[in-house]
Amino acid sequence: MLNISERLARIAAHVPQGARMADIGSDHAYLPLYLAQKGQIASAVAGELNEGPFRGAERNVRSRGYSDRITVRKGNGLAVIEPGEVDVITVAGMGGGTIREILSAGEEKLAGVQRLVLSPQGDSEGLRRWLGEHGWQILDEEMLVEDEKMYEIVVAERGEMAVDDRNAMEFGPILLAQKHPLIADRVDYELGKIRLALEGLEKAKGDSGEQRRQELLARRQQLEEVKAYVQS
CATH class of the missing domain: 1.20.5 (Single alpha-helices involved in coiled-coils or other helix-helix interfaces)
Incomplete structure (x- = not known):
C-alpha cells in the first residue's frame, strides 16, 4: 500500500466508496493511487498543471499498474475534466483563493459533481463563503497539524448554507460546533x-x-x- 501523509489519508476518508473522482493539482497522483489500491474508487482523473509532477504522476500510475483506472491529464484546474465525468472532486495544497478561482473558472464542469473535498492553505473563510454563495453546504470539516503546519479539510455537498456568521465562515461551522481544540x-x-x-x-x-x-x-x-x- 502506498504510504501517504496523514492529511492525504484524511482527505481520502471523505471520498465515497465507488466514486468517480478528479484530483486537481494531483502532484504525483499519490491520492488517486492510494484510493485505487484500496479499491475505494471506480475511476480517477489526476490533473496536474506543472510538467515535472505531471510526468511523475504518469510514471507512478503506469509503474503501479493502474493506467486502466487512473487517467493523468495535464491542464489548469477543472479544464482536465468534462461535465458529468466525475462525481467527486478533491483539491489540496493550494490557497483558498486559488481553489475559489479554480471552481469559479470551471463551474460548468461541476455538473453532476456531488461532493467537494477541499484542503485550503489559507483563506478558508473566503472559500467557505464561495461555497455558500454557489449552492454548496458544508457536510464535514477537519483540522490537523502535520510537520508543524495547521491544515483544514472542508467537505461540501449540494445544498443551502448561510454565510452571514463571520466566525462560522472563518473557523468552520462544524469545527466551531465541535469546539475543536x-x-x-x-x-x-x-x-x-x-x-x-x-x-x-x-x-x-x-x-x-x-x-x-x-x-x-x-x-x-x-x-x-x-x-x-x-x-x-
Whole structure:
C-alpha cells in the first residue's frame, strides 16, 4: 500500500466508496493511487498543471499498474475534466483563493459533481463563503497539524448554507460546533500577530494609526470571544 501523509489519508476518508473522482493539482497522483489500491474508487482523473509532477504522476500510475483506472491529464484546474465525468472532486495544497478561482473558472464542469473535498492553505473563510454563495453546504470539516503546519479539510455537498456568521465562515461551522481544540491554537497565533501590530502602532501618529488601532482591538475582542467559546 502506498504510504501517504496523514492529511492525504484524511482527505481520502471523505471520498465515497465507488466514486468517480478528479484530483486537481494531483502532484504525483499519490491520492488517486492510494484510493485505487484500496479499491475505494471506480475511476480517477489526476490533473496536474506543472510538467515535472505531471510526468511523475504518469510514471507512478503506469509503474503501479493502474493506467486502466487512473487517467493523468495535464491542464489548469477543472479544464482536465468534462461535465458529468466525475462525481467527486478533491483539491489540496493550494490557497483558498486559488481553489475559489479554480471552481469559479470551471463551474460548468461541476455538473453532476456531488461532493467537494477541499484542503485550503489559507483563506478558508473566503472559500467557505464561495461555497455558500454557489449552492454548496458544508457536510464535514477537519483540522490537523502535520510537520508543524495547521491544515483544514472542508467537505461540501449540494445544498443551502448561510454565510452571514463571520466566525462560522472563518473557523468552520462544524469545527466551531465541535469546539475543536486546534481552533484555540489558531486563535493564539492570530492574537500574537495582533499584539505585535499594536506594539508597532504605539509609535504611530495621526488618525490613520488610531483607526487601525481600533480595528485591531475589535479583532482581538472577536478572537478572544471565539477562544472563550471553544474552551467553555
